[in-house]
Amino acid sequence: MPDPRPLRIIHCFRSPVGGIFRHVRDLAEAQSKAGHEVGILCDSTTGGRYEDKLFDEIRPFLALGLVRLPIRRSIGIADVAALYRSFKEIRSLRPDILHGHGAKGGVLSRIIGSALRVNRYCVARIYSPHGGSLHYDRKAFSGKMVFLLERFQEMFTDAIVFVCDFERDTYIAKVGKPRTRSERIHNGISDRDFETVHARPDAVDFLYIGMLRDLKGPDLFIDAFARTERIVGRPLSAMMIGDGPQKAEYEQMMLERGLGRRIEMLPAMKARDAFAFTRNVVVPSRAESMPYIVLEALAGRKPVIASRVGGIPEVLGEDNVALVAPDNAEALTAAMTSALTDPDWAARVMPEAKGFKAKFSTSTMADDVTRLYRDIVPKSSRANGIPAPRS
Structure with a gap:
């Protein structure tokens, strides 16, 4: 008993x-x-x-x-x-x-x-x-x-x-x-996290949210964003939300590439609040275990582009098209470009909602x-x- x-x-x-x-x-x-x-x-x-x-x-x-x-x-x-x-x-x-x-x-x-x-x-x-x-x-x-x-x-x-x-x-x-x-x-994650987060009318194309340190790949995000702009041939928008020891380095990197006006930086906030600012979430980590941000984004019905590291493939599925090689800005660029140009991309990325909730x-x-x-x-x-x- x-x-x-x-x-x-x-x-x-x-x-x-x-x-x-x-x-x-x-x-x-x-x-x-x-x-x-x-x-x-x-x-x-x-x-x-x-x-x-x-x-x-x-x-x-x-x-x-x-x-x-x-x-x-x-x-x-x-x-x-x-x-x-x-x-x-x-x-x-x-x-x-x-x-x-x-x-x-x-x-x-x-x-x-x-x-x-x-x-x-x-x-x-x-x-x-x-x-x-x-x-x-x-x-x-x-x-x-x-x-x-x-x-x-x-x-x-x-x-x-x-x-x-x-x-x-x-x-x-x-x-x-x-x-x-x-x-x-x-x-x-809790039941309240499984409510859909709808994008604001002024939502940006891509969001990075997390610690501002190289292990988590903010530099890859900035690099891939600039490459994606060149491929699609028009200005894009992005947001980086978080705090960390290398924040000043990433701000300088954006200034040097002329991206200061198109990538906005905000301090740390709750993930669900941040999701309303974007149409796609990018997780470019070089190493992870089982990152909560992937679970939270998918629960809020946000498409996710992520590095194939740690337990992320266990969440998205090994063959998911949103998984990219780690520490590879070109691979990240290809996935971000597909997210913008393929109208069916998000539907293929999202795991089945009921099964996802039961497991996570x-x-x-x-x-x-x-x-x-x-x-x-x-x-x-x-x-x-x-x-x-x-x-």
Whole structure:
């Protein structure tokens, strides 16, 4: 018989921006609505006013609260202080589940969870890579060290959750076949995201939305936009929405190519608000795991052009004409040109709506993740000879 007891769940991650932050917010809200008590621990030095608004939206669902403290991106001596402060905060909350997201989140959840076990307190330790450390080159010294650490931490891991087949396959290729339990549970988005977003009368031809850094391909977007203009023989319009460390470089790139008036740049905003500004969404990433922007765009019935990287082919389908070779401005140009000149292009790009929703909804994701929690908590309790903590 399923255990009806509400679980006490803490999600740990470093940077409250991008896909990991979206993933955790969706999970936290769904788990809270299902009757569980949820908390978040993350970095206090990342994000701005936009992220602060997102935290305000999720606070009502955080019965265990929001803890923010400095967590650096790179590995260093400061991690010791972050671990100690995190341990004190988490110990007082007495969680059943510590779910770490990304490399730093995974370290926090597994080390702290293991320290709690030493103190005769049972907690299940879950890790979701979300790409993260898996982007390292396994031939480089830094990559070899990172993957050795990943392998070592499996000793302190009760389950690894991969968000797509690509992430699982990459982990196996670079780290090795998991020696602990592992499952693939696709990212999902909420029912409200599946409402069609209609384009405004003044909508631009193409939209890039995301982090402004080369890994995500804003430079490829600008290059392909200029090439597409030359092919179609008329001025086009585009918009780039987001923030990031290389924003000034992309602004300079547009000025040098005379595109400043035809590509507008706006700060980060909610994806659904951004979709109303465009007729096509472009995701030119050089590397990804399972990007939420693709799911959100397709749920809002926006045609998507994307690089063939990460789990994107699992969403669009391996043979989708909207998938292009990564780091290839010419291939991206060809797809953008087709989107403008082929009247049937969008109809061929869009996945079948009903099947897409069934596979990539938040409810499906949260149910599968919570089922995993339920399966692990009693096993962890029996292994340690102590009952799982109750609120």
